[in-house]
Amino acid sequence: MQDRSHDSLVAEQFGPRAHSYLTSAVHAQGEDLEQLAAIVGSRPEAFALDLGCGGGHVSFRLAPLVREVVAYDLSEAMTATVRAEAARRGLSNLDAREGSVERLPCPDAAFDIVASRYSAHHWLDAAAGLREARRALRPGGLAVFMDTEASGSPLLDTWLQTLELLRDPSHVRNYSIEQWRAMLAAAGLRPGAVSRFRVRLEFSAWIKRMNTPEVHVQAIRSLQARAGAEVVRHFEIEADGSFTLDTMLMTAER
Numbered sequence: 559m560q561d562r563s564h565d566s567l568v569a570e571q572f573g574p575r576a577h578s579y580l581t582s583a584v585h586a587q588g589e590d591l592e593q594l595a596a597i598v599g600s601r602p603e604a605f606a607l608d609l610g611c612g613g614g615h616v617s618f619r620l621a622p623l624v625r626e627v628v629a630y631d632l633s634e635a636m637t638a639t640v641r642a643e644a645a646r647r648g649l650s651n652l653d654a655r656e657g658s659v660e661r662l663p664c665p666d667a668a669f670d671i672v673a674s675r676y677s678a679h680h681w682l683d684a685a686a687g688l689r690e691a692r693r694a695l696r697p698g699g700l701a702v703f704m705d706t707e708a709s710g711s712p713l714l715d716t717w718l719q720t721l722e723l724l725r726d727p728s729h730v731r732n733y734s735i736e737q738w739r740a741m742l743a744a745a746g747l748r749p750g751a752v753s754r755f756r757v758r759l760e761f762s763a764w765i766k767r768m769n770t771p772e773v774h775v776q777a778i779r780s781l782q783a784r785a786g787a788e789v790v791r792h793f794e795i796e797a798d799g800s801f802t803l804d805t806m807l808m809t810a811e812r
Contacts, residue, residue, distance in 0.1 A: 564682045565658055568728040569633045571768065572612070578767045579613035580639055585676065586615050589755050590704045590807045594673065597702060597809065598623050604670035607694055609659050609687070610677025614640035614652075616704075621649040624671065629654040630662070659687035667696040675704040679722070679732045688745035695812045701747060707754065707804040708732040709792070717789050718803070720781065724774045725765065735806060742810045750809035761799030 579585055604624040608617040611629035617640060621627045629640045629652060637654035644652040657663055660683050672691045681687045695701060708715050722729040739749045765775050782795050794802040
């Protein structure tokens with residue numbers, strides 16, 4: 559048995575793949591990023607925090623709109639990659655820092671905007687992370703959360719969580735819209751508008767990006783081959799294993 563913590567596992571999983579997430583088309587673009595920029599608009603005096611920044615694409619999108627962005631991630635390799643890319647792009651108002659979302663090293667009400675994309679499903683304690691997001695946000699501040707959306711159907715939810723975990727052992731859980739609303743309210747945030755999207759994942763790139771072991775790749779393909787019609791139809795499973803996920807963007811205010 560291994561004695562490494564979940565946070566260590568997350569950092570080990572993503573650190574060696576920082577460049578892959580920087581260059582990933584799925585992460586570098588998307589309707590949710592466009593909507594994020596439209597929601598935030600131009601706020602030249604605002605301070606923004608990108609929780610679980612990964613390859614930094616939320617931070618890169620926010621930097622031209624605000625006074626300063628802090629890109630925050632567990633992985634030192636990720637933050638180093640984001641810092642280097644920000645310098646390459648000439649984004650002098652972007653700073654990258656390392657740490658856990660459950661323990662933010664910032665004063666209360668330090669940020670006008672808190673955003674997070676494709677990160678929360680890796681958080682060991684999502685409730686604690688959202689409480690910290692609320693603490694870091696000034697009264698009246700804006701929060702925007704973007705992530706894969708779990709279905710309210712037990713069948714579809716089981717399939718989604720299983721595929722995610724086989725691909726990446728640092729996966730914790732994708733949450734439904736209803737669960738997001740409940741968690742945000744419990745953290746002291748007011749849930750707002752929701753937008754839903756569909757994102758196609760090309761199987762070979764999805765697996766390569768996380769360096770999934772071949773035994774797990776074969777397990778995923780075996781499950782896909784045995785999936786019922788409802789699962790195949792919802793995830794639009796293709797012959798090569800490529801499939802489509804539901805994602806969401808939800809706003810909230812303190």
